Amino acid sequence: MTHYVFYFLSFLAILSGLMVVFSKNPIHSVLYLVITFFAIAGHYILLNAQFLAVVHIVVYAGAIMVLFLYVLMLLNLNVSAEPVKKTWVKVAGVISGGMLLLTLVATFGKAETQPLIQKDATIGVTANLGKILFNEFALPFEISSVLLLGAMVGAIMLSKKEVNK
Amino acid sequence: MEAGLLFKIILVVAMFAVSLLVAMYSTFLERKVSAWMQNRKGPNRAGPLGLLQPLADGVKMFMKEEIIPNVSNKALFIIGPCVAMTTALMAGALIPWGGDIELWGRTFTLQVADLNIGVLYIFGITSLGVYGIMIGGWASNNKYSLMGAIRASAQMISYEIAMGLAIIALIMSTGTMSLKEIADQQDAGLANFVYQPLGFLIFLICAFAELNRAPFDMPESESELIGGYHTEYSSMKLGLFLFAEYINMFISSAVIVTFYFGGYHFPFQNEINEALGLSTTMATALGTGIMFLKVFFFIFFFMWIRWTLPRFRYDQLMRLGWKSLIPLAILNILVTGVVMWMNGKIN
Numbered sequence: 470m471t472h473y474v475f476y477f478l479s480f481l482a483i484l485s486g487l488m489v490v491f492s493k494n495p496i497h498s499v500l501y502l503v504i505t506f507f508a509i510a511g512h513y514i515l516l517n518a519q520f521l522a523v524v525h526i527v528v529y530a531g532a533i534m535v536l537f538l539y540v541l542m543l544l545n546l547n548v549s550a551e552p553v554k555k556t557w558v559k560v561a562g563v564i565s566g567g568m569l570l571l572t573l574v575a576t577f578g579k580a581e582t583q584p585l586i587q588k589d590a591t592i593g594v595t596a597n598l599g600k601i602l603f604n605e606f607a608l609p610f611e612i613s614s615v616l617l618l619g620a621m622v623g624a625i626m627l628s629k630k631e632v633n634k
Numbered sequence: 635m636e637a638g639l640l641f642k643i644i645l646v647v648a649m650f651a652v653s654l655l656v657a658m659y660s661t662f663l664e665r666k667v668s669a670w671m672q673n674r675k676g677p678n679r680a681g682p683l684g685l686l687q688p689l690a691d692g693v694k695m696f697m698k699e700e701i702i703p704n705v706s707n708k709a710l711f712i713i714g715p716c717v718a719m720t721t722a723l724m725a726g727a728l729i730p731w732g733g734d735i736e737l738w739g740r741t742f743t744l745q746v747a748d749l750n751i752g753v754l755y756i757f758g759i760t761s762l763g764v765y766g767i768m769i770g771g772w773a774s775n776n777k778y779s780l781m782g783a784i785r786a787s788a789q790m791i792s793y794e795i796a797m798g799l800a801i802i803a804l805i806m807s808t809g810t811m812s813l814k815e816i817a818d819q820q821d822a823g824l825a826n827f828v829y830q831p832l833g834f835l836i837f838l839i840c841a842f843a844e845l846n847r848a849p850f851d852m853p854e855s856e857s858e859l860i861g862g863y864h865t866e867y868s869s870m871k872l873g874l875f876l877f878a879e880y881i882n883m884f885i886s887s888a889v890i891v892t893f894y895f896g897g898y899h900f901p902f903q904n905e906i907n908e909a910l911g912l913s914t915t916m917a918t919a920l921g922t923g924i925m926f927l928k929v930f931f932f933i934f935f936f937m938w939i940r941w942t943l944p945r946f947r948y949d950q951l952m953r954l955g956w957k958s959l960i961p962l963a964i965l966n967i968l969v970t971g972v973v974m975w976m977n978g979k980i981n
Contacts, residue, residue: 496772500710503765523754531761532791538768540782561862595751595811 482508713772723828732922771863782862817897887932
């Protein structure tokens with residue numbers, strides 16, 4: 470049963486991920502990306518990480534993608550307004566993308582895969598996750614939150630109009 | 635089939651029916667309350683006291699001609715109201731409607747699912763509610779609709795922050811994220827409202843904003859945007875948008891009651907149940923009835939505010955959200971922490 474759910478979610482995630490790239494309309498791309506996020510949240514639930522799944526939906530599908538949609542609607546981009554790239558940019562893109570693919574295939578093609586064994590199946594439950602985050606990993610957790618705070622302050626500073634100089 | 639699963643399925647169907655029924659009569663109540671507040675009679679022609687008015691409205695909605703604008707994005711135009719309705723109905727799964735009931739010699743709980751991330755789930759569903767409005771508004775290919783959609787998204791994101799911070803203070807004081815446990819903690823002692831008055835106020839104001847109800851109904855404000863995001867909608871698609879708003883109102887009233895007013899518990903319930911000699915099932919029925927009374931009070935409260943206060947200006951709305959509610963909510967978290975520390979609940 471779990472296998473079928475896994476394959477269905479993976480298929481959905483990859484299909485809608487591809488549609489994000491191939492959609493002509495940016496709004497459609499964003500909506501497909503939302504579906505991708507839901508499929509990935511489903512994977513988290515399969516791994517018994519409910520907290521991560523719900524936070525993933527709240528933060529990405531609920532907030533960040535709404536902001537994306539907001540900006541796209543505000544600019545009201547459509548197919549004809551999309552700037553046409555120069556030929557050399559396209560060629561350069563194809564070459565660098567192909568090189569990245571080559572490197573990835575060369576690296577991961579030889580790698581041996583090991584089945585993932587969860588030491589503790591209930592690690593994703595909110596209470597356990599909280600205890601581990603605030604005891605074992607308190608310092609990295611705090612540092613990353615300070616980093617986010619810095620990014621927030623920076624964004625406000627950048628968007629602020631200079632009043633008196 | 636297993637009895638537990640069968641009961642859950644019955645409960646889901648019952649939840650669905652009750653949500654629709656309450657939403658249906660909320661539209662009637664809204665018109666009656668507005669009439670009462672404006673010294674009019676309100677709808678009183680269909681059936682006794684006008685009680686069949688919702689049915690007449692429904693028939694009217696279905697019989698109207700359906701118009702899909704030629705230039706709009708047809709698929710998204712249809713998906714919009716569907717998403718709005720689906721997200722509105724999803725949150726009801728986690729509300730505990732009552733305690734245990736005994737049927738066929740077995741004990742069942744009047745709650746569809748009790749997740750240990752219940753509060754976050756509700757919060758997540760709330761944040762998804764904006765998609766229906768945004769998709770529908772954009773797909774209409776109409777400037778007024780687009781303005782409505784953009785306003786809705788900015789408003790929801792702004793008020794979600796304050797709402798989340800108010801919920802954090804509640805989780806701190808209750809120590810759980812399961813809705814059933816939050817409701818059960820308030821059975822003997824005081825309701826959470828007493829411990830979290832500021833949090834309750836912030837949550838209530840944010841609920842108004844998230845529901846797009848007056849005084850925060852900027853996305854549809856008929857006097858400046860015609861109808862906002864549903865300007866181009868007609869027939870039952872318009873009906874779905876309007877209906878979703880009333881279902882959301884019902885569910886958020888239930889969430890407020892569960893979070894801050896004890897859910898299906900009421901003062902002196904053990905004494906009253908003992909004095910009346912009620913069995914477990916009957917006591918649960920009484921509790922569920924009392925919960926519905928509380929929920930109806932909040933639905934009435936939403937309408938009361940709508941027909942009392944004028945609409946905010948958009949910049950006032952944003953100022954209230956970002957400059958008043960968010961700092962207040964952070965202050966609320968700090969105060970909650972300090973009080974808990976002084977009472978020795980955290981060390």
